[in-house]
Amino acid sequence: MASVILPSAPSESRPGRFGIYGGRYVPETLMAALLELEHEYELAKPDAVFQQELDGLLREFAGRPTPLYFAKRLTEELGGAKIYLKREDLLHTGAHKINNALGQGLLAKRMGKKRIIAETGAGQHGVATATVCALLGLECVIYMGDVDMERQELNVLRMRLLGAEVRGVSAGSKTLKDAISEAMRDWTTNVRTTHYLLGSALGAHPYPTMVRDFHRCISREMKQQILEKEGRLPDAVIACVGGGSNAIGAFYEFLQDRDVRLIGVEAGGRGTELGQHAARFQGGVPGVLQGTLSYILQDEDGQIAQTHSVSAGLDYASIGPEHAALHDSGRAEYVSQDDAATMDAVVKLARTEGILPALESAHAVAECMRIAGTFKPHDILVVNLSGRGDKDMGIIARELKL
Amino acid sequence: MSLDFRHKPGLVVYLTTGDPDVESTREIAIAAIDAGADVIELGVPFSDPLADGPVIQRASERAVARHTRMPDVLRVAKEIRAARVQAGLVIFTYLNPILRYGLSKFVDDAKAAGADGVLVTDLIVEEGGEYLAEMERAGLAPVFLAAPTSPDERLEAIATHSKGFVYAISRVGITGKQQSLTADAESLVGRIRRWSKLPVAVGFGISNAEHVARVGEFADAAVVGSAIVELIERSTPEAAPAAVARFIKCLRQPQAALTL
Numbered sequence: 001m002a003s004v005i006l007p008s009a010p011s012e013s014r015p016g017r018f019g020i021y022g023g024r025y026v027p028e029t030l031m032a033a034l035l036e037l038e039h040e041y042e043l044a045k046p047d048a049v050f051q052q053e054l055d056g057l058l059r060e061f062a063g064r065p066t067p068l069y070f071a072k073r074l075t076e077e078l079g080g081a082k083i084y085l086k087r088e089d090l091l092h093t094g095a096h097k098i099n100n101a102l103g104q105g106l107l108a109k110r111m112g113k114k115r116i117i118a119e120t121g122a123g124q125h126g127v128a129t130a131t132v133c134a135l136l137g138l139e140c141v142i143y144m145g146d147v148d149m150e151r152q153e154l155n156v157l158r159m160r161l162l163g164a165e166v167r168g169v170s171a172g173s174k175t176l177k178d179a180i181s182e183a184m185r186d187w188t189t190n191v192r193t194t195h196y197l198l199g200s201a202l203g204a205h206p207y208p209t210m211v212r213d214f215h216r217c218i219s220r221e222m223k224q225q226i227l228e229k230e231g232r233l234p235d236a237v238i239a240c241v242g243g244g245s246n247a248i249g250a251f252y253e254f255l256q257d258r259d260v261r262l263i264g265v266e267a268g269g270r271g272t273e274l275g276q277h278a279a280r281f282q283g284g285v286p287g288v289l290q291g292t293l294s295y296i297l298q299d300e301d302g303q304i305a306q307t308h309s310v311s312a313g314l315d316y317a318s319i320g321p322e323h324a325a326l327h328d329s330g331r332a333e334y335v336s337q338d339d340a341a342t343m344d345a346v347v348k349l350a351r352t353e354g355i356l357p358a359l360e361s362a363h364a365v366a367e368c369m370r371i372a373g374t375f376k377p378h379d380i381l382v383v384n385l386s387g388r389g390d391k392d393m394g395i396i397a398r399e400l401k402l
Numbered sequence: 403m404s405l406d407f408r409h410k411p412g413l414v415v416y417l418t419t420g421d422p423d424v425e426s427t428r429e430i431a432i433a434a435i436d437a438g439a440d441v442i443e444l445g446v447p448f449s450d451p452l453a454d455g456p457v458i459q460r461a462s463e464r465a466v467a468r469h470t471r472m473p474d475v476l477r478v479a480k481e482i483r484a485a486r487v488q489a490g491l492v493i494f495t496y497l498n499p500i501l502r503y504g505l506s507k508f509v510d511d512a513k514a515a516g517a518d519g520v521l522v523t524d525l526i527v528e529e530g531g532e533y534l535a536e537m538e539r540a541g542l543a544p545v546f547l548a549a550p551t552s553p554d555e556r557l558e559a560i561a562t563h564s565k566g567f568v569y570a571i572s573r574v575g576i577t578g579k580q581q582s583l584t585a586d587a588e589s590l591v592g593r594i595r596r597w598s599k600l601p602v603a604v605g606f607g608i609s610n611a612e613h614v615a616r617v618g619e620f621a622d623a624a625v626v627g628s629a630i631v632e633l634i635e636r637s638t639p640e641a642a643p644a645a646v647a648r649f650i651k652c653l654r655q656p657q658a659a660l661t662l
Contacts, residue, residue, distance in 0.1 A: 028551075031551070301471045302499035302502030
């Protein structure tokens with residue numbers, strides 16, 4: 001177990017910090033578990049047996065590597081850069097979330113924790129967690145806001161079929177933020193027997209680092225695949241950002257490649273006033289929520305603001321701390337796309353490529369549609385298509401009056 | 403005007419400021435002090451109280467909905483201090499409202515309001531560098547939480563950096579009622595005493611005279627929160643101060659019987 005670093009140490013130099021962001025802001029009761037998790041993760045990382053088991057499951061069970069697909073018709077329609085889609089939507093359970101769920105599931109097994117809890121917004125992380133628990137024979141409880149349970153009902157049913165107990169959360173905005181708080185309360189109460197399988201690059205150290213590492217395979221494959229196909233790196237990588245797990249996974253291996261633009265797309269919702277969107281870099285200010293220091297949409301008293309997005313997975317008031325640092329350093333750019341542009345992107349991708357993207361991922365597609373025409377024909381854009389849209393058919397049908 | 407526990411055992415009373423309204427919080431606090439509370443923990447309502455159980459969550463939600471702000475909390479603190487000079491006064495809060503208000507300004511204004519200390523629920527010792535420096539500068543006591551899950555080296559850091567008293571969490575979990583005290587509390591207090599001569603207050607789930615008496619056997623004070631917040635929830639604003647005063651007197655009854 002790591003020894004206690006006394007508070008004279010400057011916070012920026014400590015593990016779990018991304019610039020000034022990140023850290024560990026939790027009730028003391030959770031500290032022993034966080035230190036145990038950090039310790040166990042550090043042991044597992046260089047452990048060949050652990051990595052082999054994880055790689056095997058990612059390959060045989062989840063379906064990695066995922067294809068890097070050249071979207072020919074979309075490219076022609078938009079008339080600019082060549083567009084490639086990283087097909088995380090083809091993974092088992094339908095989104096990138098399974099990468100991290102498998103990693104942490106194996107870690108929980110190593111730690112001898114037999115009970116798993118998780119939060120979920122869009123339900124993709126909940127489904128991935130329930131799937132891994134079924135695979136590994138672990139008890140599974142998923143917290144999900146009442147609003148999200150209603151709008152992502154299909155995923156609620158999938159989780160139940162997989163043997164998970166789905167607990168609705170009726171507090172606050174009844175969305176992802178409230179599900180995380182409730183999961184943290186459960187963890188605080190059952191910390192001796194339970195692993196909290198956090199699903200985004202959020203929360204207290206070591207979660208943002210660990211979740212990123214489990215998703216690094218996305219950019220590692222992307223890089224290798226684009227070099228094979230094009231013999232060079234892309235001009236930009238585009239990914240949607242809720243908590244930021246798929247985006248950090250898609251960005252990470254390109255951080256040192258300064259010529260590759262990294263573009264994170266937040267949820268613009270239905271307006272620019274506080275409460276109508278989830279664009280943390282447009283109106284958010286640094287603060288502490290749910291264990292980490294990052295940009296937060298909040299009012300002048302430090303109360304966390306309500307957010308809105310058509311996509312449950314991006315509907316969150318804070319953002320992963322590493323994104324906050326990448327924003328401040330300028331290494332990544334963050335833009336937003338609103339609900340309407342997202343719906344247009346769903347239709348466009350469905351009808352040009354025969355691919356139904358998740359509403360979350362459609363935000364990245366929308367940004368690609370906006371900027372593709374500003375590039376030259378030999379330029380390359382890679383969109384991380386983080387999930388598939390079957391779960392969203394109810395919302396899509398209603399919005400588009402299908 | 404200090405964090406002394408004049409009673410044995412001492413009693414710390416938590417109130418969510420602004421529930422049902424800020425004026426009532428002041429009246430309830432004064433009534434609680436007159437009924438024998440040694441220290442008042444004045445809670446800053448927060449939209450996302452992840453360390454709290456349903457009772458304090460509901461109170462926070464009501465207080466936030468009424469737009470209870472940090473300046474309101476500090477004003478109530480000042481009024482309590484003016485009315486009852488001897489009582490201990492701790493501002494109890496999540497970190498974000500302090501950050502938004504401004505850390506330096508917060509400690510200055512809390513000191514000016516007459517607070518003795520501050521407890522930040524989601525601030526562990528390691529992340530407290532700047533906070534501790536500011537608290538030291540202003541002459542306020544930082545009170546840290548110690549948990550049954552805290553290993554000895556953490557307890558040492560917690561005990562070293564706490565002033566006023568150390569807050570021992572009675573059991574693994576969030577705030578709220580429990581039937582009986584677990585063995586966790588007594589063993590934790592014993593471990594804290596190895597590192598600190600400060601008084602130790604035990605909180606989380608302390609809701610009746612039996613609990614308070616039991617805590618008195620091994621700790622210096624009991625913290626009562628959810629039980630009082632729930633009583634306020636069930637009372638009218640007018641009746642709440644007297645109801646809380648009666649409840650506090652009842653909490654001490656077995657102790658009174660023993661000293662007769």
